[in-house]
Amino acid sequence: KAGVTQTPRYLIKTRGQQVTLSCSPISGHRSVSWYQQTPGQGLQFLFEYFSETQRNKGNFPGRFSGRQFSNSRSEMNVSTLELGDSALYLCASSLGDSSEAFFGQGTRLTVV
Amino acid sequence: KQEVTQIPAALSVPEGENLVLNCSFTDSAIYNLQWFRQDPGKGLTSLLLIQSSQREQTSGRLNASLDKSSGRSTLYIAASQPGDSATYLCAVSYYSGGSNYKLTFGKGTLLTVNP
Numbered sequence: 001k002a003g004v005t006q007t008p009r010y011l012i013k014t015r016g017q018q019v020t021l022s023c024s025p026i027s028g029h030r031s032v033s034w035y036q037q038t039p040g041q042g043l044q045f046l047f048e049y050f051s052e053t054q055r056n057k058g059n060f061p062g063r064f065s066g067r068q069f070s071n072s073r074s075e076m077n078v079s080t081l082e083l084g085d086s087a088l089y090l091c092a093s094s095l096g097d098s099s100e101a102f103f104g105q106g107t108r109l110t111v112v
Numbered sequence: 113k114q115e116v117t118q119i120p121a122a123l124s125v126p127e128g129e130n131l132v133l134n135c136s137f138t139d140s141a142i143y144n145l146q147w148f149r150q151d152p153g154k155g156l157t158s159l160l161l162i163q164s165s166q167r168e169q170t171s172g173r174l175n176a177s178l179d180k181s182s183g184r185s186t187l188y189i190a191a192s193q194p195g196d197s198a199t200y201l202c203a204v205s206y207y208s209g210g211s212n213y214k215l216t217f218g219k220g221t222l223l224t225v226n227p
Binding site: 004006033035042043045048056088090092097098100101102103104105106108 | 143144146148153154155156157158161163201203205214215216217218219220
């Protein structure tokens with residue numbers, strides 16, 4: 001059974017640009033969550049989608065947004081990139097509430 | 113606000129040793145607790161999931177316990193091997209305004225097993 005797939009694996013962007021990251025969850029999983037991981041802050045919750053609805057959002061500026069499609073695939077978008085947005089962005093999928101979370105390999109974003 | 117703390121931050125042990133990693137959380141109203149492993153630059157691999165109604169879970173050489181009332185969990189690794197070297201992360205899920213599914217992570221324990 002295929003795991004969680006994130007694309008691309010690596011990205012280098014310039015300050016001020018925007019970026020879109022993609023996440024394909026495990027087949028049958030309807031919940032997709034996004035996390036940002038940095039050496040200083042660790043793993044921080046960005047948002048969670050379930051059946052195309054954003055159910056929860058972390059404490060990040062409005063430049064961070066996301067969406068989920070009818071096939072449960074999810075995208076997150078970061079506009080007006082800042083140097084501090086450089087991080088590993090991780091996506092997790094699960095069947096739903098209180099279920100085991102499975103993570104993808106992440107997208108390493110570097111902003112220069 | 114839920115906070116998760118992991119002690120120690122780093123641990124170095126010789127191969128073959130049994131070891132315990134600790135995790136504590138401030139709000140006992142959790143739904144479950146999950147232990148993950150992360151290799152450098154990689155994603156997270158789920159090791160064990162303990163539901164709030166359970167006391168422990170076992171998988172191979174790993175055993176995780178949960179004491180919800182005291183806000184503590186431990187991950188026991190038996191007969192450690194160099195391949196166990198990684199960062200171990202603890203995360204709790206709890207109700208957060210509209211969704212059950214929000215994980216709060218500790219900062220992790222960096223484990224090094226020396227041959």
